Amino acid sequence: MPGPHVFLSRSEPLDCPCSCWPARRAMEELLRAEGCAPVVVDRESLVPGQEWMEAISDGMGSAHGMLLIVSVHALKSEHVQNELAMAELRNRTDGFPVILLMLPEVDLKALERSGLNSLNPSRRQTVEWPERGDLEAVRRDIAPQLELMRAGLNDSRVHHQVVRHLREVPDRSLDRASVTLGVPLAGLSPLKQHRLASGLLAERPSEQEADADPLRAALTELLPLPGPGDSRELIELSVTHARVPGAEADRLRETLCGAGPRVAVLPARSTDTARRYVHRATEQPLAWDHFVVPITAGTGVLDGLLEGIRDLLEDVDVYDEETLREHERDFGPVVVIVPHPPDSDLVRALDTEFPVGVLFLFVVDGDLLGAAGAHTLLDGLPAWREEEMNRTVRRFVRKYATSRQN
DSSP states (O other), rough: OOOOOEEOOOOOEEEEEOSSSHHHHHHHHHHTTOOOOOOOOOOGOOOOTTOHHHHHHHHHHOOOOOEEOOOOGGGGGGHHHHHHHHHHHHHHHHHHOEEEEEOOTOHHHHHHHHGGGGGGGSSEEEEOOOTTOOHHHHHHHHHHHHHHHHHHOOOOHHHHHHHHHHHHHHHHHHHHHHHHHHOHHHHHHHHHHHHHHHHHSSSOOOOOGGGGGOOOHHHHHHHHSSSSSHHHHHHHHHHHHHHHHHHHHHHHHHHSSSSSSSSEEESSSOOOHHHHHHHHTTTSSOOOOOOOOOTTTTOEEEEHHHHHHHHHHHHTOOOOOHHHHHHHHHHHEEEEESSSOHHHHHHHHOOOOOOOOOOEHHHHHGOOOOOSSSSSOOOOOHHOOOOOHHHHHHHHHHHHSSHHHH
């Protein structure tokens, strides 16, 4: 994964005798050593015909954070003021990190008296530039902010959705949940949220003793969120990602890409378990469209299943191969959960009738497993872990995600 781009905001005259030039060169070197890409806009970096403000806007747009070298010149610079204003705007929308590197010639009182003060720079992390240029001390001080920028590069929508929910949680609750999950504590609230999101979504098999289970204890610290829907989503995402093995989610996705029928078999006692496998495989906050299709008594397994599938596809406005392809491209496959063992004839008929757009997930009690036909056989959970996963979601949703809180 490429490292974060860090916009270097500064102002230094060519013949300046103060610390601004040594600090700029040292910070470029430090950022590169930390795997970051410094973004520097100066006369040399402009392409022919490019305006200065256009170059600044492009540089800020590509950056994941900003390092402002606070010199006596920066306090008077309109360009620095514009750059900080852009950073403040991005910070309000997506938590854009800003680090202030205070040079020896400047103190906080001078910063407060300058034109930058109206943009509240003092709310950002402040790092003192040591007179002897101790880069190791600076590196330690800015390391959390650089980690926060790297966290922003995580392309998991589920991770960022959990982070969004954790912004509603007080710092003291984040700290207690972090200790419970064994997640390193952080001084910066946004970094706490990212670390804790990773901890909540990490695979974490259930414990037979409820009191010893860190996931349930952490959720108890974090809930309820202001909205019941937000609480429910945090519960379902956390439990699903912690309990459903990622390797099985990968195998379920691979079923969509293989040459054989799009049929998977899950040894499980509950269709709720199948729903969680589907959600884990989706890798999105919202699961693929999925439906449980019961077998209608009296019509035969195949005829009853085909009739039920046709009815549900009409409900989601897909009715032929073209609309099924379109739905899968835009939203993912329609997953049909069937609480019945498949056989060769059944698998063959489903593959012929629905060659695209549909993924079939048969749920079979492990004691009755022995299904025939071409399919991907998933590894189910031990019975007690399956029950714990579904019971945890039910109990936490009932407690924290109903419109009327206790």
